[in-house]
Amino acid sequence: MREVTPHVELVRYTPDAEAVVASAAKLCYAADTADILQQEPESASRFVARLKQMGHMSPIEHIVFTFYIEGVSRAMSHQLVRHRLASYSQRSQRYVDHDGFDYVVPPQLAGHTVQTLDGPMDAPEYFAETMEIIAARYSHLNDALGRSGEQSNEDARYVLPNACETKLFVTMNARELLHFLEQRLCRRAQWEIRQVADIMLRLVREVCPAVFSGAGPKCIGHGGCPEGKMGCGRHAEMLQLYTATTDERQAKTQCHD
Numbered sequence: 001m002r003e004v005t006p007h008v009e010l011v012r013y014t015p016d017a018e019a020v021v022a023s024a025a026k027l028c029y030a031a032d033t034a035d036i037l038q039q040e041p042e043s044a045s046r047f048v049a050r051l052k053q054m055g056h057m058s059p060i061e062h063i064v065f066t067f068y069i070e071g072v073s074r075a076m077s078h079q080l081v082r083h084r085l086a087s088y089s090q091r092s093q094r095y096v097d098h099d100g101f102d103y104v105v106p107p108q109l110a111g112h113t114v115q116t117l118d119g120p121m122d123a124p125e126y127f128a129e130t131m132e133i134i135a136a137r138y139s140h141l142n143d144a145l146g147r148s149g150e151q152s153n154e155d156a157r158y159v160l161p162n163a164c165e166t167k168l169f170v171t172m173n174a175r176e177l178l179h180f181l182e183q184r185l186c187r188r189a190q191w192e193i194r195q196v197a198d199i200m201l202r203l204v205r206e207v208c209p210a211v212f213s214g215a216g217p218k219c220i221g222h223g224g225c226p227e228g229k230m231g232c233g234r235h236a237e238m239l240q241l242y243t244a245t246t247d248e249r250q251a252k253t254q255c256h257d
């Protein structure tokens with residue numbers, strides 16, 4: 001068992017993504033379609049930027065991005081899979097036994113103390129001990145159920161915690177990805193999914209800058225937080241963070257989280 005942190009890889013994405021978007025959009029207006037499939041990268045990027053300005057978003061649905069994500073909790077993945085216009089494959093807790101599972105520890109536990117019957121204990125230590133206890137119970141239950149693989153795993157898993165590590169493949173088209181980023185980079189979103197969203201944005205900006213420039217929490221596109229009093233009050237800071245270059249943003253994000 002060990003504590004893990006998010007690892008996100010951009011496994012595949014549509015080749016010549018911005019040219020694909022430009023071709024698709026230009027087709028809508030072209031009487032002569034002969035040159036539609038040939039788009040110069042630079043003019044394609046400029047065209048994509050214009051499309052976004054105009055809010056003509058359906059052509060960017062033609063490009064897709066597939067991520068491999070590991071080192072995240074079931075608490076995080078439960079939120080991720082609420083995004084319905086994406087495709088998922090997740091490691092099963094039925095087909096794969098979870099003896100000695102890895103887990104995610106909320107960093108906010110650091111510095112806190114739990115009052116136990118035996119006296120005070122550091123919260124992260126208490127958390128790790130709880131994981132060990134759950135893992136032992138999981139294992140005993142799996143034994144009691146006959147350790148028959150899928151059948152015993154499927155019932156023993158009921159004691160597994162939200163912190164339990166999971167691994168997923170996720171594929172989103174660019175429009176859905178922008179929507180996901182708007183929601184999950186918001187300071188009101190939960191810290192772990194925000195961390196994952198931040199890495200995803202960094203990865204796609206490297207390969208598809210015109211589509212993902214200006215991407216960020218929803219306050220960026222709205223010119224302020226649409227949630228009014230519920231907002232975090234940090235619009236200016238978010239604007240600075242998400243319009244910064246990747247390197248600048250990475251440095252600032254590390255300071256924030």
Ligand SMILES: Cc1cc2nc3c(=O)[nH]c(=O)nc-3n(C[C@H](O)[C@H](O)[C@H](O)COP(=O)(O)OP(=O)(O)OC[C@H]3O[C@@H](n4cnc5c(N)ncnc54)[C@H](O)[C@@H]3O)c2cc1C
Nearest residue numbers: 079082083084085086176179180183184186187188189190
């Ligand atoms: C800060 C935060 C707090 C949250 N708290 C809660 C909570 O307490 N409880 C809870 O249950 N959820 C909560 N959620 C999840 C939230 O309600 C959404 O389920 C999730 O964010 C997915 O958003 P979505 O439906 O817009 O996106 P997606 O499923 O990714 O869909 C993208 C867009 O496609 C369109 N669309 C998709 N499916 C349909 C459909 N069936 N009909 C019509 N249009 C559709 C919509 O325009 C939608 O915005 C929270 C999310 C955030 C970011």
